[in-house]
Amino acid sequence: MKTQRFRIIIPIFVIGLLGVMLVLGMIALMMRGIPDGWLSFLQRSQDTSPQPVSTPTVAPGSIVGYIWHDLCASWSEGESPLAEAAEGCVPANASTGYLANGVLEAGEPGISGITVNLGIGACPSVDLTSAISNMDGAYLFPNLEPGTYCVSIDPTASQNSILQPGSWTYPVPMGGLSAVTVTIGEGEIRRDINFGWDFLYLPILPTPEPSPTPVPTPIPTGISCLNRATFVQDVTIPDNTNIQPGKAFEKVWRLRNNGTCTWTTAYNLVFHSGHSMGALASVPMPSEVAPGKTVDLKVNMVAPMTNGTYRSNWMLANPTGALFGIGENGDKFFWVQIVVGPQGAGGPLSWRGEYFDNRSLTGTPDLVRYDALIDFDWKSNSPASVLSADNFSIRWTTKAEFEAATYRFRVLMDDGARLYVDDKLVLDSWKDGAVREVAVEVAIAKGTHSLRLEYYEHTNDARIRLTWEKVSSPSFPEWTGAYWNNLSLSGNPVLVRNDEVIDFNWRNDSPAIGIPVDNFSIRWTRTVRFDAGIYHFRVRMDDGARLWIDDKLVVDEWKDGTNRVAELDLWMSEGKHDLRLEYYEHSGEARVSLRWTKLETATYSAWKGEYWFTPGLDSRWALVRDDQVINFNWGNKSPAVGIPSDGFSARWSRSVAFEPGTYRFFARADDGIRVYLDGNLLINEWHLSGGAEVYTTDVTLTGSHQLKVEYYEHTGRALVEFGWERIAATPTPTSTPTSTTTATSTPTPTQVATSTPTPTPTSTPGAVVVYSFIDHICDADWEDNTGDLPCPSMGDDLRGTIYILENPVLENGTRPNESVLAMRPEMVQPGWIKGFFPIFHVQEGDRFRATIGCLDEQSACDVDFDLNIRVDSGPVQSLGAWKESYDGKISEINIDLTPLAGKSVAFIFELHGEIASFQNLAFWLRPSIWR
Structure with a gap:
């Protein structure tokens, strides 16, 4: 086949190497090996009538990398070495002092104008082509066939003289040639082949001239002789x-x-x-x-x-x-x-092979035989005399014993193949193509499993091979996941594996080979180190789940139910804590996830209630929640999951604005209680009690004061009440609280006064932001048409996009000088993206405010914004919907949330696009709740 070279300009959407910026532009690609038919098709590009075009059989891959200046604050020639390693440095030796640390860190610049070589096969090899790094230090080798390549940089080459003097810090600390062997599969893009360079002296580089987008150098043709x-x-x-x-x-x-x-x-x-x-x-x-x-x-x-x-x-x-x-x-x-040994991949097997003289595995097999292993290279020949050399297919089946582990299956094929384990399709490359290897990792439960490999040959050479191996020895650096084939976690698990995170949405599928789609259960365990602070835990489940921390049950939703979330706040002491999540799936869809986030600032609509599972306010963690009043009669029951019915303690705290006057504070408890006003002990009854007495004291107050109530329960029933009432006005209130009576005990009245709501302050301060959604972007659960999304998500594979964009330009040409929440729906028609934020406790007067629109230069942007809520785990409700297009206008949202006061509200951000477009890139500016 005759080939020609040509140049084609393709508009593409590029995501920056560091995931920081999005650029729309053009890339020039030098392509080789294009058949005449394709070239003539391109030359007819002005003809808009449909033309038949052959589809390439193998998707090309790419190698993308970054050459960066690995910064280390060293010394100039003639100066004394630094006494200790500066930021970004590691000790070297007495003569060189310190070297850069070999870690690509924020702010470290790229090095432009560096020639990068590419060779076929393992290193050393430089004979294929080369590329030059651009002004950001990036280089690119596109349109590569599957295989092994050598990427290398020679700092001694004349074209790379800008690198001298210095040495490599990554991938291997060394001087001279730096080379990396890279293997890519069909359509694979390797983005991690980076090189770090440490210059010997500072300053390092003059400001480089911008260089064009890297274009591979054509393979030399003028050579004296040919090696074949x-x-x-x-x-x-x-x-x-x-x-x-x-x-x-x-x-x-x-x-x-x-x-x-x-x-x-x-x-x-x-x-x-x-x-x-x-x-x-x-x-x-x-x-x-x-x-x-x-x-x-x-x-x-x-x-x-x-x-x-x-x-x-x-x-x-x-x-x-x-x-x-x-x-x-x-x-x-x-x-x-x-x-x-006795047989090949996986041990002694016997494969039943059914051979068909067609490509579709249809009809009665023309040949049935038993093959010791699947590894055939028929080239252009027939597998058997009853079959043609082309247009045949084969189905192999067997059963094999597996230990509980994750296995990597590899299938080498020409043309198409697909692999089933227990009748589940795990590898699918059922298409024409030159010889290639496709691999897949599959978690398999212990036991006997059925294997089925299907293969077809269309034309030319025929090749098929199947192998597998354990991925690694069992280790559990993250979550140890034990899987059972029953609902009750009983007996021995059929599979134990390492799960990096607990965030699964199996829907109607099985979590692993050998595990049914329904009626299974899982236990995850791990030890996690926490800094001291309050953490928000969220467990999502369908059907049941329960969470233990330090062997104390804190979430108990061990019951059937559709997709739902259980949330709680816990104060965690500094140090290691044992976490255990148990889950079961009965029927229908299966989903489970566990997340936690440290709350740097937590707000409470009334009392901040802290509950310890010991009587001394001193356990390793405490439940933290928003209590509207202190008026509890738990009897012989527990105040919350994870807190015992006896031997626990609690603390409530809040700030209250008092009108001038004299106030009577009252408290009663079973067992002990004490009350503090601005840190001063006001009521002290820290002893066993049956709760029959009311303790009171009168205080003259004005303005804002801090209240704290502490309580413990010993045994028997549990009861606690606290409140106050204004018994007299004071024309001239004193600035310092003064106790007017001594606390006395009186018989319990038939009905005691309940705590009054927080009074409105005499002067209204300016509104402030109490919750910024941008600060909590990754506390939300994000999903698009396809399913769950990571956060942030840059939409690399046409999925939905969600990330923080610094200092953007909006469609009206303004630059707000602050970050926005950038979103784009999935690239389908229609496409959408949704974010489900954690529960927020709304107070009277709260308002939701935001500015929305399209980002600058997104001329085809046409999207719909939806702001929805879920109140107290109820159905989804709409707060508003807005249509935005690229018209140079942005919209302000200002919603009064007072009707939701006292409710637990989960806010849901949605963005919809009827037409799939990369330019449906929209923003939320300052989405916040104001108080």
Whole structure:
């Protein structure tokens, strides 16, 4: 097939490497290997009539990286070394003092104008192409076929002289060449191949001239001779030879020099990838091999000790280290593959293979046979005489024993394949394509599981292989998740695995292979270190869940129910605490999550109530809640989940504005109570009591004062009441509270006065923000059409977008000089994104205020804003809806929340777009609750 090169300008939407900015623009791509048919199609681009276009069979991948100046506050030449490491530095030695720490940190600049080399195969290799870093230090290698590549930078090269003097700090602290071997799959984008450089002296760099977007350098064509090889035969150890564990063997390949260069003894046979099986990394060419001649290449190896299928991939290297191999372009490796033990992947198996002389697995199989393992390279031949060389399909089935673990399944295929475990589709690449490997990780419960691999061959070469292995040895750095096949967590778990976070929305699916979709249960445990403070815990569940902290039950929703949230605030002492979440799914959809957030500022509409599970106000954590009044008669029951019915204590605190006058404070308790006014002990009855007595004292007050009530319960019933009443006006109130009577005990009246609500202050202060939604963006649960979203979400894969945008320009041209909440619906039609914020306790006079609109330069922006609420876990209600388009106008929202006073309200932010567009990028400016 004849190919041509051409240049095409493609408009794209780019997300900055550091996830900080969004840029709309054009990128110029140099593309090679484009068939004439595609080129002629592009030349006909002015013709708007439909044209048939072939779809590429393999999605290209990309490598994106960043070259940054790894800052370290060092010293200039001639100065004395610093006494201790400055920020960003780590000790080196007496001569160099300190080096940069090898960590890409905020504020560290990119280095532009650096030439980055790309080679085929494992490092060292530089023969494919190159790119130049742009003004931000970014480089790009697009349109790469799946495979292994070497990314490298040579600081001694003349084009990179700006780097001298200095040394690399990342990925490996060293001087000289820095190289990284990178493997990419079909359509994969690797964004993490970064290089950190520490300059020896400061100042470091002049301000660089802006450089264009990196464009790969075309592969050189003017070379004196060509290196190519052709595989002739396996002289020893053909594929899938069975070798006993630990046995040494010699592998011999016969290759033909199919190029124009003579292979001298300076050429080498080099290990490329896979399992080296103890072989040397490089073996010299045994003799000179002229073009057209063959050579036998030998390497000594040792079979691994563990049963399984092992493959070792090899290539050749010329005297400069450039890799080449077999295949039309000389970029394919040759290999040796052995089977250690009785069978291959996973142990002794027998696969039932059903072979069909069609691509659709339909009808009666034309051949049924049993295959020891699935690893076939038929090339352009037929698998059997009854089948054609093209247009056939195969279904393999077996059963295998698995330990409880996560397994990585790998399928190498040409053309399409799909893998099922227990009839669940776990890998799907059912499409035409050149040889490629697709991998998937699957958590599997202990026991026997059925496996099914389906494969089809369309045209040209045919290749299929299946292997699997445990991902790693069992370790549980985050949550230890134990999974049961029953509702009651009874018996031994069928699967134990590490779960990074507890945030699952399985809907009608199973949480793991071997776990049913209904009637299962899970227990997660971990130890977490907390700083001292108040934390807001949220448990979302469908069906039941319960949460323990330090073996104390704090959330108990062990019952069937649809998707709902249980929330509570806890004061946590500094140090480590044991957390345990238990969950069960009965029927229908399955969902569970656990989150907590430290509350830097907490507001309470009335009393801040703190409850300890010990009588001394001193347990390792305390329940914190908003109590409207102190008037509780718990009897023999507990005041809250996690607090015992006996042997607990509580503290209530608040600020109250009093009109001038004399006030009578009263209290009674079973058992002890004490009351403080502005830190002064007012009532002190800290003893056992049956709650039959009322303690009173009169005080003359005016203005705002701090009240604190402490209580403990010993045994028996629990009761506590506290309140006050104004018994006389005082024309000239004193500034200092003065006790007018001594606390006395009187018989319990039939009815005692209840606490009055907080009086309105005599003067109304200016409104202040009591809750900023921007400050709590990631306390919300975000979702779009597809499902749950992380926070922040940059919409890399067309999903919904939610993030904080610093110092933006709005559609009316103004710059508010503060952050906004930027949102974009998912790229579907219609698309939406929603955020469910934690519960807020509304007070009388509270108002919701915000400014909304589209961001600058989003000319196609056309969205609908919805502000909804859920009151006391009830149905969703609307507070308002607004339509916004790019018309140069923004809208102000100001809603009186007084009708919701005293309610627990969850606010829901929504953004909808009827038309899928990257420009549906809208904002919430200062979304807040004012008081």
